[in-house]
Amino acid sequence: MRLRLPLSVLRRLPQSPVSPSPAYAGETGPGPGPDFICIGQAKAGTRWLYDQFRACDGVWMPPIKEINFLVGRAFNIPNRQAMSLADALTGEPRDVEFLQRFSTYRGLPLDFDWYGRLFLPKNGNISGDVSPTYSVLTGDEVRTIAPHLPTTKIVLLLRDPVSLAWSMLCQFQRSNWLPSSLFDNWSFVRLLLARAQNRQKLYATRIWPAWEPSFRGRIAVWFLDDIAARPEIVRDGICEFLGAPTGPWALPPDENAKSRLRKMPLSDAMRANLAAYFRDEIRGCAQMFGGAAQSWASRYNF
Numbered sequence: 001m002r003l004r005l006p007l008s009v010l011r012r013l014p015q016s017p018v019s020p021s022p023a024y025a026g027e028t029g030p031g032p033g034p035d036f037i038c039i040g041q042a043k044a045g046t047r048w049l050y051d052q053f054r055a056c057d058g059v060w061m062p063p064i065k066e067i068n069f070l071v072g073r074a075f076n077i078p079n080r081q082a083m084s085l086a087d088a089l090t091g092e093p094r095d096v097e098f099l100q101r102f103s104t105y106r107g108l109p110l111d112f113d114w115y116g117r118l119f120l121p122k123n124g125n126i127s128g129d130v131s132p133t134y135s136v137l138t139g140d141e142v143r144t145i146a147p148h149l150p151t152t153k154i155v156l157l158l159r160d161p162v163s164l165a166w167s168m169l170c171q172f173q174r175s176n177w178l179p180s181s182l183f184d185n186w187s188f189v190r191l192l193l194a195r196a197q198n199r200q201k202l203y204a205t206r207i208w209p210a211w212e213p214s215f216r217g218r219i220a221v222w223f224l225d226d227i228a229a230r231p232e233i234v235r236d237g238i239c240e241f242l243g244a245p246t247g248p249w250a251l252p253p254d255e256n257a258k259s260r261l262r263k264m265p266l267s268d269a270m271r272a273n274l275a276a277y278f279r280d281e282i283r284g285c286a287q288m289f290g291g292a293a294q295s296w297a298s299r300y301n302f
Contacts, residue, residue, distance in 0.1 A: 021100035031116030040132035058245035275300035
């Protein structure tokens with residue numbers, strides 16, 4: 001049985017340094033970089049996308065899902081844990097090569113040559129970085145990053161803001177071992193929603209304007225609604241956009257690794273509060289993106 005400590009506890013524990021692999025410690029020069037980056041939204045199907053591509057012939061995905069390079073957090077707690085378990089994590093030579101290079105991360109300033117070299121193991125396959133944290137980057141930050149990614153395509157997965165926010169709150173509750181009764185309190189929930197790190201990642205109408213001008217013609221949107229209803233069609237559509245092979249696949253298209261996670265029930269009162277809170281965002285998404293977003297308002301009777 002594995003003990004899973006909440007993040008609030010893990011953050012207070014001393015972090016052992018990751019020793020850089022001697023095989024790549026002095027390596028220099030550029031690398032091919034990612035063919036695509038999925039910038040979120042978190043809780044909108046990013047794990048599904050990673051798992052599907054990890055199980056597809058002709059696609060090589062790194063053994064760490066969220067590299068978090070563009071936000072300077074490659075050595076965050078989950079990635080440090082993955083590195084400490086690297087020997088047991090995978091026996092695939094390309095994965096080992098990635099992890100050895102990853103161990104040489106040196107933080108800020110951003111070293112795009114290092115980031116590019118992480119994808120050397122793809123060896124002609126399609127490969128990408130699925131890091132929803134990138135959704136918090138501002139337009140100015142994206143404009144600075146874009147010249148270093150001249151051919152990289154951007155995938156943006158979107159979700160109804162009410163269910164997205166509640167899913168994030170459920171994760172926050174699980175990770176911090178908080179009593180679920182706290183989340184019946186609208187004042188407490190509203191305080192969490194207003195936290196700085198949530199001000200952009202919950203708002204697709206802010207993410208798109210930050211990224212689209214710098215990646216025009218190389219960015220596309222899909223909806224969790226369609227992943228849930230027609231996963232194979234969405235999967236094939238993303239493959240077509242990326243120029244990736246459409247199989248064979250080692251996972252069924254509707255595989256959901258998070259289906260067994262415990263979730264708090266969403267009361268009618270909290271649902272109404274969240275719908276009112278995100279009313280403008282729901283309407284804005286319908287206008288900006290169309291598609292499944294056009295049905296969101298009717299769910300909440302406005």
